[in-house]
Amino acid sequence: MLVPVPEDIPARRALHRLADRYGVAVRYENSDHVWVDVDDDVVVAVLRQFGVDATTDDAIARALAEEPEAALPPTIVLTAGSSRPLAGEGEVVLEDGTRRPVSGSLPGDLPLGWHRLRTAGQDVVLAVVPAKLPAVPAAWGWMLQLYSLHSAGSWGIGDYADLATFAARSAAELDAGVLLVNPVQAVTPAHPIERSPYSPASRRFANPVYLRVTATETFARADAATQAAVESLAPDREGELVDYDAVWTAKRAALELLWPHRTEDVPEDDDLRDFALFCALAEQHGADWRDWPEPLRDPRSPEVEKARDELKDRVGFHAWLQHLCRVQLEAARTAARDAGMTVGIVHDLPVGVHPGGADTWAVRDVFAADVRVGAPPDAFNQQGQDWNLPPWRPDKLAEAGYAPFRDVIRGVLRFADGIRVDHIAGLWRLWWIPPGEPAHRGTYVHYDAEAMVGILALEAHRAGAVVVGEDLGTVEETVTETMHERGMLSSAVLWFERDWDAPGKPFTRPAGWDPDAMASISTHDLPTVSGWLRGEHVRVRAELGLLDRGVEAEEKAAAAERAALRELLVREGIPDDDPVVALHTLLAGAASRLVLTSPADVAGQVRQPNLPGTVDQYPNWRIRLPVSVDGFFTAKGVRAAVAPLAAARPLPR
Numbered sequence: 001m002l003v004p005v006p007e008d009i010p011a012r013r014a015l016h017r018l019a020d021r022y023g024v025a026v027r028y029e030n031s032d033h034v035w036v037d038v039d040d041d042v043v044v045a046v047l048r049q050f051g052v053d054a055t056t057d058d059a060i061a062r063a064l065a066e067e068p069e070a071a072l073p074p075t076i077v078l079t080a081g082s083s084r085p086l087a088g089e090g091e092v093v094l095e096d097g098t099r100r101p102v103s104g105s106l107p108g109d110l111p112l113g114w115h116r117l118r119t120a121g122q123d124v125v126l127a128v129v130p131a132k133l134p135a136v137p138a139a140w141g142w143m144l145q146l147y148s149l150h151s152a153g154s155w156g157i158g159d160y161a162d163l164a165t166f167a168a169r170s171a172a173e174l175d176a177g178v179l180l181v182n183p184v185q186a187v188t189p190a191h192p193i194e195r196s197p198y199s200p201a202s203r204r205f206a207n208p209v210y211l212r213v214t215a216t217e218t219f220a221r222a223d224a225a226t227q228a229a230v231e232s233l234a235p236d237r238e239g240e241l242v243d244y245d246a247v248w249t250a251k252r253a254a255l256e257l258l259w260p261h262r263t264e265d266v267p268e269d270d271d272l273r274d275f276a277l278f279c280a281l282a283e284q285h286g287a288d289w290r291d292w293p294e295p296l297r298d299p300r301s302p303e304v305e306k307a308r309d310e311l312k313d314r315v316g317f318h319a320w321l322q323h324l325c326r327v328q329l330e331a332a333r334t335a336a337r338d339a340g341m342t343v344g345i346v347h348d349l350p351v352g353v354h355p356g357g358a359d360t361w362a363v364r365d366v367f368a369a370d371v372r373v374g375a376p377p378d379a380f381n382q383q384g385q386d387w388n389l390p391p392w393r394p395d396k397l398a399e400a401g402y403a404p405f406r407d408v409i410r411g412v413l414r415f416a417d418g419i420r421v422d423h424i425a426g427l428w429r430l431w432w433i434p435p436g437e438p439a440h441r442g443t444y445v446h447y448d449a450e451a452m453v454g455i456l457a458l459e460a461h462r463a464g465a466v467v468v469g470e471d472l473g474t475v476e477e478t479v480t481e482t483m484h485e486r487g488m489l490s491s492a493v494l495w496f497e498r499d500w501d502a503p504g505k506p507f508t509r510p511a512g513w514d515p516d517a518m519a520s521i522s523t524h525d526l527p528t529v530s531g532w533l534r535g536e537h538v539r540v541r542a543e544l545g546l547l548d549r550g551v552e553a554e555e556k557a558a559a560a561e562r563a564a565l566r567e568l569l570v571r572e573g574i575p576d577d578d579p580v581v582a583l584h585t586l587l588a589g590a591a592s593r594l595v596l597t598s599p600a601d602v603a604g605q606v607r608q609p610n611l612p613g614t615v616d617q618y619p620n621w622r623i624r625l626p627v628s629v630d631g632f633f634t635a636k637g638v639r640a641a642v643a644p645l646a647a648a649r650p651l652p653r
Helices: 010-021 040-048 057-065 160-174 217-221 224-231 244-261 270-285 302-310 312-338 358-362 394-399 403-413 449-463 477-485 529-534 536-543 551-572 579-588 629-634 636-648
Strands: 027-029 035-037 075-079 084-093 099-106 113-119 123-129 139-144 178-181 202-206 344-349 372-375 385-389 418-421 429-433 443-446 466-469 490-493 517-520 594-597
Touching (some): 075 449, 160 629, 202 312, 202 358, 224 244, 244 312, 270 312, 302 312, 403 449, 449 466, 466 477, 477 490, 529 536, 536 551, 551 579, 579 594
Parallel strands (some): 139 178, 178 344
Antiparallel strands (some): 084 113, 372 385, 372 429
């Protein structure tokens, strides 16, 4: 393996040229705006994920000598109204089948959509994408952790019916115009059930753990004895934490009782049937396909086809569950619209999928399966982050015509009025951590952002959906700039809105925040309002050994932050006798188009939903709200907190 040597050594220059060809960064700017050189052995390990041997000088020379022969890239993404030079002649086959001859260039009047460009030697995907999405209306709303809800009808976890109720009542009673919900993408239906909504088995399908069994058409039409048997299976609904395994055990048993009586018609869908087959196999062989018998690890093997026939009933059952999810998710969206929400329900798209889940099983060649996605060290995560998610290979994604990415977007927008893209900087670059390395020993791998952003815009345009990008943390300026140019909202969080170059790092006035943003006080990865005010985030991280500096220094920094925030309240003329109301009054004055708060913040919850850097040490994604859905909407503290938001952005009536 190469040893790091000065840049003027030819061997190192050759390695860096090879890395550049594959979009592998050899240096990057960290969160403190300091340039960091990546160790050569990390670069070599990442190149290996592309099938490139860079372990010796000769190997690097051979790899550099391999030049691509194709005149055109495998996928061309063209912004509507622009043209592109084209060597020679060819024809564009529009998605409706119309053929248009082209010569010398691709014209700027091609319609939006997914087309083909055919020349004498190549046939490639041509996506024509919109230049900019429509403006997003101003509104206030919620950032909801769906699992945290509980009501008389839900079984130990918030469900899709709770989502419909919460959306409709928020609009009708509180003038909320938008509701952002945590990812509800599918998990593998095998114990133990994956708790993190940001590590789904598939980003193309929905999570049946959130189904309300008693809200299905089959239950409504079942006989009294069957209904009673189903209702008798309801799990314990008490306790402060969600028990995912108990919930799924109860719901699966209830749905299996209803399965023979089903009345719903499940549309034929090959992708759906393949996903259902994965679920059926996982029930038999475990949640992670990498541990299955070797022949079953390849979805195209004869053994898998044999299993498809043998497990026909279970495949049908899991396809039915997905249909029920779609029905209930659509009902939630309809409830929000009917209640008058101007933006509606926005669904969250995780940055990746579980390495042993359905998506990596179905299209494994598009993933770099041996590396993990994460983030380099920053102020809030001083040891870096390892999300244990396999990234897409940018070269394979382009060869696939970006269909895997397109299908993920469509999967979310099937039942959404908008999409929030978690870690949207991942459309530009992702932090790859090689096998066996800690989170800080990685490097960035770059993607074709023009293609990725364009495809996101095309699918959002077709769905009539808004797009919000989470651009917090170590993010290049071009990310936010490009989002705004394309009509997408960025993110603004009160805890981060500070003048970092001024003495004392004062908080900035909300009136000066980015207008093309979705603003909030906190996020699911940060302290709640009550937790931040009490210093809970310092106490918990210290208890779990997640601090690089001493507890005293962290407590001093937290106290300074609270003092700086109180100074901002004084400057804005906002009394702070009720800190929760005061902070929401501050948020109401933000210039941003969307302002969101969380039920946990207005209900006084102390513990944050997720503590980055932990798995089982902290009850991530399990903390329930201290009040029921009905109790939430009648609580005086809730209404007092959101009153400033509703006054600043009322729904049109």
